[in-house]
Structures are given as structure tokens and as C-alpha cells.
Amino acid sequence: MPTTSLLTPYSLGHLRLPNRLVMAPMTRFRAAEDGTPLPVVADYYAQRASAGLIVTEGIWPSRAGQSGWRMPGLETMEHIIGWRGVTKAVHASGGRIFAQLMHGGRQGHPLSRLTGDIPAGPSSVPVPGPVHVRDGGKADSVTPRAMTREDIHQAVRDHVSAARNAIEAGFDGVELHGANSYLIHQFLADNTNLRDDEYGRRTTEDRIRFPVEVVKAVADAIGAGRTGLRLSPGNPQFGMEEAAPGPVYRNLVRALDGLGLAYLHLTDNDAYPALTDLRAHWHGVLIANVGENREPTSRADGEAVLLTGRADLVSYGRACIANPDLPHRFERDSALNAINGDHLYTHGAIGYTDYPPLGIPAGSQERIESV
């Protein structure tokens, strides 16, 4: 039987991936209050080292970008030391790992931020509805402060500094989070960027200015080959509105094509078929995520994307949470574990590192105590 495309190796720059399956970034709230990843985070990612590439959960580059309590950071020496334990464990298990840098922008609440202040975004437009805050609570969202030019320049510097910290912590590269309603996405979307300056809504060039500046600055600092970008054009998550994503994202992708970035990670959705529309404008490596706001990505979904040439690699989110050995399961056509939805966002090992690998029945694994 010929091997399927998902299970064939791929060269991503100097990294040799044993398969084309990428673990998608997923927030899990397993950090200490200061943003240092807990020891159990190293176990979690090491268990998943058979993925071609792991992209971590979103990590705030600076406290100004913190969008949730007990999300991890990459700002301090404690953070670097904590993440070094993670990258060492993943590399020792034969894996490869990028850090996702996620600046929350308007996302966030004083009750969920170490600074305790109101977050800032491109414009003073709040997230609709109540938001999750620390310790499982909910609160009305706050109206963010509109970023000054100096805030914008500082956000670029913060991404650069966090990217350098990521390399110091042993990551193979960083993925800049330009998707799913966070800061970079807020500059791109219609309703969150009402600015009239050179970072604003007047022209497409203005709208993409901040995203392009961040990507270029990080690529200059750590190398384009170690810098990836994630985009989710048209994703309405957390009240994002993009009436016509095509022109904005085509321009953005064209502006970045040719920089030699490690990859573009595109999430497709029902509102806008990003993979089909943008492929022609991007000549570098493309990672597809086809599950956003849909059923969890299946093996068949991934194979179809590869077969039709819409991407080089496919990222899997929920299936990787529940199946630490997903490539092996695909290889053997084995059943998948069900996801434990009750513990996605709790802080310990339960529902995190206790999913059994193939051949080990649930419950017989040594439990790593909750931390």
C-alpha cells in the first residue's frame, strides 16, 4: 500500500519533519500566575513529539499583550527557563517546536492581566458580550484604549524581544498569531480598526502596515526561516467583522511572499475560502487548518487538502489534544480517543497529559499529579 501524503516526510527549512501533520496552537491555561509554563507543559508537548511540527499555545510577548489569566508569557527570565524545559523535553523525544506569539490587543480584562489595566487595541471597540476572567469567572468586557503610535511601535519591539527570548529558550522558530481575533487580526478587520492614521482603514496598505512591520521586524531579528505567520481571514470569532477579506489578505500575502518566511499558516472557514483564494499569491510553505468553526479536522480532510495541492502541511487541533500519538493512529487506521471537554482550560494534568497512547487502555497510565 502506498503511504498517504500526510505521513510522508517534509523538509521545512533545515528541519526534517517525519510527517506533514502539525499540532495546531491551542491555549490550555497551564501556566503559573506569572506566566511561567508549569512543569506538566513539558510532559504534554513531549508526548506529542511525533507530530511533524508542534506549534505551542498562544504566548503573550509582553504583559501589555496578556489576554488571559494563566496564559503563558515569553517576557522574563523565568519564562525563558520554563520554556527551555519544554523545548528540551520535545527535542529529547525527537520533536520540533515553534512558539506562537499571541498579543491580545483589545482582548483581555483588567481582572485577567498582571498589569491590572485596561488593554489597548487599534481602536476603542470592545469585544461584544461578557468575557472570561480569572478563576473561572465572567465579567462584562471593557472598552479598550486606542493604541497610540508609540504603543504600536512598542508592540513591534515586544514581538521582537519575545521572538529572541523564544530562540534563547530553544524553540525552532516562532509563529506570529495574526488569526482568531488577536492584535494583528484586529488591525486587519473592518470593525476593530477605525483609525484614520497610517495604520488605519483609509487604504489596504495602511490596514496591513502593522502586520507587515511585525513580521519583518521579527524576521530581521531571528531569521525569516524561523518566522511563521498565522492568518484566519473572515473568522468572525469574538465579534470580528470582515465584509470582504479577499483584497486585504491578498495584499498582505503578496507583501510577505518572497521574504523567505518559514511558513504561512492559514485557517479556512465557511465565510471565506482562504486556502483556495490565497494559494496563488503565496509561493512559500503553506500550512492549512481546515477545522475552524467546523467539526474537528479528520484524516480525510487533511489528505484532501494535500492531494489538491492547497497546502504542504496540515494542522490538527482537537485531535492532537486527545491523541498524543496521532500520526501513529493515522498510520494504523486506529480509533481516536474522545476529547475531554471539561478539562480544556483547567490547570492540571487531568484532561491534559492523561490521554492514553495506542495500546495503553485509559486509566492504566501513571498519573502525573495535578499542579
Ligand SMILES: Cc1cc2nc3c(=O)[nH]c(=O)nc-3n(C[C@H](O)[C@H](O)[C@H](O)COP(=O)(O)O)c2cc1C
Ligand atoms: C482548546 C483550544 C484552544 C485554542 N487556542 C488557540 C490558540 O492559542 N491559538 C490559535 O491560533 N488557535 C487556537 N485554537 C484554534 C486551533 O488552533 C484550530 O484552529 C482549531 O482547533 C481547528 O482545528 P481542529 O479542527 O483540528 O481542531 C484553539 C482551539 C482549541 C480547541
